[in-house]
Amino acid sequence: MLIHFLNLGYISPASGIYCKFWMYVEFTLDSQSVLLAATISVQRHLLIFRQTAFRLRPQRYIYYYLPLLLSIIYPMIFYLATVVFYPCDESQWNFTLNMCGDTACYLSGDLVLAALDWILNTGVPVCIIMLANVTIIIRVLRQKARRHQALPWAKQRRMTLQLLGISCLYLFTWLPTVVTNVMQHVQPSNGLYEIQENYISDLTYLICFLLPWLCLGLVPDFSKWLWKNVHRLQHPTNIIGTTVL
Known part of the structure; x- marks a missing residue:
């Protein structure tokens, strides 16, 4: 839908x-x-430090499947009620304008609901993602230091870069x-709205483009495999054979 809008320059079909x-x-x-990223970030702690939490089937349903399912179903129900x-x-x-001006009715009609939506459905999960990924690095390093284990820095560096990334x-x-x-819902501003609509709102699309490469780029030997195939495409091997006259 976004690509369709950018291609035309206007909304089509123009209907509510x-x-x-x-x-x-x-x-x-x-x-x-x-929500899924926040849930997985928390579950990673259990997978590393509480591996027994997933051994029994009831525990797997409670700690693994149920949070993931709620992360998918809850937004569908919430925005069905608030948007549709x-x-x-x-x-x-x-x-x-993009997405019809990005002015859902509940955002302008109910300031409390709008603020709660942005804080609880987006702000809190983003904070959980950052805190969970940073704390897992600290916990791993502290645990290894407490046990006087040698740190495999190549592996730790890869994990650290991925989680921090x-x-x-x-x-x-x-x-x-x-x-x-x-800020817009506390004190509306036309200037801030233009900046938000023209620049800030498009930042979230970077996750779709960068997150897969961020994960794949830190897989062992992936970069070597990628550059090897790129080099092979740029410099195809010439096959020389005999010609029969």
Whole structure:
């Protein structure tokens, strides 16, 4: 839908139903992405330091499957109620802006609900992602130091870079969005809205592009394999054979 808008330069079809559908899909997927990342970041602590928590089937359902399932279902229900079924003024849609102006009715109609949405559904999970990934590095290093174990720095460096990279990625992409949206609902500003709409709102798309490469780039020998294949494509091997006359 975003690519379709960027290609045309306007919303098509220009209808409130399409705008609500776009916002519902966008908000739901964004929230699911953040909640899943936060859940997995916390579960990583259990996998490393509390491995017995997943041995029994009931515990696996409680500590593993249930949080992941809730991270998927909760945003679908929440935004179905706040975006699709929330009473809306059709005149507020701007069909020349991305996502119809990114002005869901509940964001302007209920400031308390809007602030809670940005804080609880986005701000808190982003903080959990950063804290969980940073603390897991500290816990691993402290545990090895306490047991007087030698640190395999190549492996620890890879893990540290990956976790810090994920934390910085979510911090860089989501924190400006959360802060500006909360500020807009506390004290609206046209200048801040333009900055948010033209620049800040697009930062979250970086997660889709960078997160897979961030994870794959730190897989052992992946970079060597990638450069080897790129070099092979750039310099194809010439096969010389005999010619029969």
